[in-house]
Structure formats: C-alpha cells, structure tokens
Amino acid sequence: MRIAFFVNSIEGETPTYTTTALAMAAVARGHDIWYITPGDFVLRADDTLSIRGRVPPGKRYKKPESFHAALQGDDAAIETMDVSDVDVVFLRNDPSLDADDRPWAAHVGAMFGRLAAARGSIVVNDPDGLSLAQNKLYFQGFPRAVRPETLISKSIDEIKAFIDSHKEGVIMKPLQGSGGKNVFKIGSADEANLNQIFEAVSGEGYLIVQNYLPAATEGDVRLFLMNGRPLEHGGKYAAIRRVPAKGEVRSNIHAAGTAVAVEITPEILAIAEMVRPKLIEDGMFLVGLDIVGDKILEINVFTPGGLSAMLDLYDVDFAENIISALEDKVTQRDAYAGVIANRTLATL
Structure with missing residues (x-):
C-alpha cells in the first residue's frame, strides 16, 4: 500500500506528532509512505494529477526521534508520482496554521483531495466533509444535547449580554483556530480587560463564546473515533485526559497541558454515539472528541493528536489499528472497482 501524508510543512513536524506514529506504523506494516505539503501538487494539461513527496530512507524505525x-535529513528522497498510484492520501494538515501567513495553503488539502479521490485514491478524512468543517461553526451541526450553550458573533454588545446570562463565566476564542491559541475565560462582562481581549481576538474574525463548564478544571478527555466509533484495542480506548497547567484554562498539550490515563465511562460512550451519525455522513474517518462532563467542547477532524501519549500511558500502539483499517478500505475499493464513493469508503 502507498500512503501519502499531507502536512503543513516538513520542518513543522515533530517526533511526538500523531502523524509520526501513523507513518511509523505504516512502514512497520510494510507500506511505502510519502510526506506531501501544500505546494506539492501538480495538475497537468492532460488532466493527470501528480504529487511530489518526501520519502524517509530505510524501512523500519524503532524510535520516533530516528524517524x-x-x-x-539530507538522505530523504524526493519522488514524484501520479496520484492514481497512491492508495491513500491522509489529510493531516491544520488549516488554521496557514490562515494568516499562507492563506492560499490553508485548504489546499481539501481542494486537491477531491481531485485525488476522483482519480482513485482513498482520501481521509473525506475532503468534501472537511470543507464543511473549515471552522468551529461545523460543531453547531451536532445535537444540542452534546454542545455547550454557544454564541457566535463579532458584536461586543451581544457578547457582553451572553456573559451576563452565565454567572459561572464563559470561554471565548476565535471561530477559526486550534491548539489553544487566544482562548480566554471571562468571568464577568465587567472585567476591565474584556474590551482589549475582544479587540485582539476579533481581529481574527468571528468569536465563539461558550458557557464555562466547571468540570473543565479537571481537564478534558480526548477520545479518538475511527469509522465513527471509539477506537479501542485489547480493551483499552484511545483516550487521554488532558489536564491544564496551574492557572491555565486551556488543556491542550501544546499549551503545557499534561496527558494522563482516563477511564472511559458509559456516559462518554453515549456522547460518542450521539455524534456518530453525522461523522459517518461526512466521511470523517479519524476524529478527536474533546469532552468535559457531558458536553463536547470541540471535534477535531483535521489533526487530532495524542497517539504518542497513549502509547506511553497504555503501551498500546493504536496507530497500527488505524493503518489496518486503511488496508481494509483499499481491499474494499479494489473489490468494488470504483463503485463506492470516497465519502462512504472513508468510514466503512
């Protein structure tokens, strides 16, 4: 199997990224891998689509740092191939990282992903589904029962009124963004720095304001879903609790959050089941739910992370399950010879 991992940039990758774990698992299972970035597609005059990928040397790596x-390194090869010869294009870029400095690159994965799917590659997550999820407004399409009460606005008056109606405070963040950037807890509409925070964050576009969940002090639960269902292996779920640093409201690992083991309760599984139908409909093969109490704060459909921490905590390599699932999809694609649409294959 040939797998192309689409990322924001080669230099931006790290040993602890989930993409690293996935790539290593693919190599360990005997597959060929490429890393591709937003500038690596070529649509030729004869309507063929090529990708220019970076290929690490060697076949197996014991440590992510070595991979x-x-x-x-300088020994990594640069190869160009027709996308029709690539079995899976795995879209693993974070559009928000390119939104400011390289806006042209933010949604290249979904754009060219559609073309790749039309030429026979399996593209996950489905590019049409990802196009629907280009910002946090996508989350509003899920059942109200699993969402915090939410306001989306650029009006400071609307936001102040919303804050006044929630005595335990609110969380305010950009509608487009990730990694815990510009996330603030606002306790009252009378806070002295509210106007300054509003001016700084609203410069990025619309704001999303959610009622604060007191259980967030204990962190959130990141739960992986694959093919619409909780990812598990040997009785263990692909999940961690992300505990915020002292004085922080953000539990993101990039924001100094700490990953600890977590027990997945029937209540959490019920939340996952509630969102499954839409994830299936939208072709979301691999997603991360961020859960606090009985609510989901976010659904990460672009670059859900945490597999490396789960390997350390549980000694389970969930990346192997993910690559195995892709192998099954390639078998199904070949058996049906193009009859099944990419969005269906993505979560089959």
Whole structure:
C-alpha cells in the first residue's frame, strides 16, 4: 500500500506528532509512505494529477526521534508520482496554521483531495466533509444535547449580554483556530480587560463564546473515533485526559497541558454515539472528541493528536489499528472497482 501524508510543512513536524506514529506504523506494516505539503501538487494539461513527496530512507524505525531525523535529513528522497498510484492520501494538515501567513495553503488539502479521490485514491478524512468543517461553526451541526450553550458573533454588545446570562463565566476564542491559541475565560462582562481581549481576538474574525463548564478544571478527555466509533484495542480506548497547567484554562498539550490515563465511562460512550451519525455522513474517518462532563467542547477532524501519549500511558500502539483499517478500505475499493464513493469508503 502507498500512503501519502499531507502536512503543513516538513520542518513543522515533530517526533511526538500523531502523524509520526501513523507513518511509523505504516512502514512497520510494510507500506511505502510519502510526506506531501501544500505546494506539492501538480495538475497537468492532460488532466493527470501528480504529487511530489518526501520519502524517509530505510524501512523500519524503532524510535520516533530516528524517524523524524530521517524524514528531515539530507538522505530523504524526493519522488514524484501520479496520484492514481497512491492508495491513500491522509489529510493531516491544520488549516488554521496557514490562515494568516499562507492563506492560499490553508485548504489546499481539501481542494486537491477531491481531485485525488476522483482519480482513485482513498482520501481521509473525506475532503468534501472537511470543507464543511473549515471552522468551529461545523460543531453547531451536532445535537444540542452534546454542545455547550454557544454564541457566535463579532458584536461586543451581544457578547457582553451572553456573559451576563452565565454567572459561572464563559470561554471565548476565535471561530477559526486550534491548539489553544487566544482562548480566554471571562468571568464577568465587567472585567476591565474584556474590551482589549475582544479587540485582539476579533481581529481574527468571528468569536465563539461558550458557557464555562466547571468540570473543565479537571481537564478534558480526548477520545479518538475511527469509522465513527471509539477506537479501542485489547480493551483499552484511545483516550487521554488532558489536564491544564496551574492557572491555565486551556488543556491542550501544546499549551503545557499534561496527558494522563482516563477511564472511559458509559456516559462518554453515549456522547460518542450521539455524534456518530453525522461523522459517518461526512466521511470523517479519524476524529478527536474533546469532552468535559457531558458536553463536547470541540471535534477535531483535521489533526487530532495524542497517539504518542497513549502509547506511553497504555503501551498500546493504536496507530497500527488505524493503518489496518486503511488496508481494509483499499481491499474494499479494489473489490468494488470504483463503485463506492470516497465519502462512504472513508468510514466503512
């Protein structure tokens, strides 16, 4: 099997990224891998689509640090191939990282992903589904029962009124963004720095304001879903609790959050089941739910992370399950010879 991992940039990858774990698992299972970035597509005059990928040398790596060094080293090969010869294009870029400095690159994965799917590659997550999820407004399409009460606005008056109606405070963040950037807890509409926070964050576009969930002090639960269902292996779920640093409201690992083991309760599984139908409909093969109490704060459909921490905590390599699922999809694609649409294959 040939797998192309689409990322924001080669230099931006790290040994602890989930993409690293996925790539290493693919290599360990005997597959060929490429790393591709937003500038690596070529649509030729004869309507063929090529990708220019970076290939790390060697076949197997015992440590992610070794794989990462090989990927970024001078010995990594640069190869060009027709996308029809690529079995799976795995879209693993974060559009928000390119939105400011390289806006042209933010949605290249979904754009060219559609063309790749039309030429026979399996593209996950489905590019049409990802196009629907280009910002946090996508989350509003899920059942109200699993969502915090939410306001989306650029009006400071609307936001102040919303804050006044929630005595435990609110969380305010950009509608487009990730990694815990510009996330603030606002306790009252009378806070002295509210106007300054509003001016700083609203410069990025619309704001999303949610009622604060007191259970967030204990962190959130990141739960992976694959093919619409909780990812598990040997009785263990692909999940962690992300505990915020002292004085922080953000539990993101990039924001100094700490990953600890977590027990997945029937209540959490019920939340996952509630969102499954839409994830299936939208072709979301691999997603991360961020859960606090009985609510989902976010659904990460672009670059859900945490597999490396789960390997350390549980000694389970969930990446192997993910690559195995892709192998099954390639078998199904070949058996049906193009009859099944990419969005269906993505979560089959």
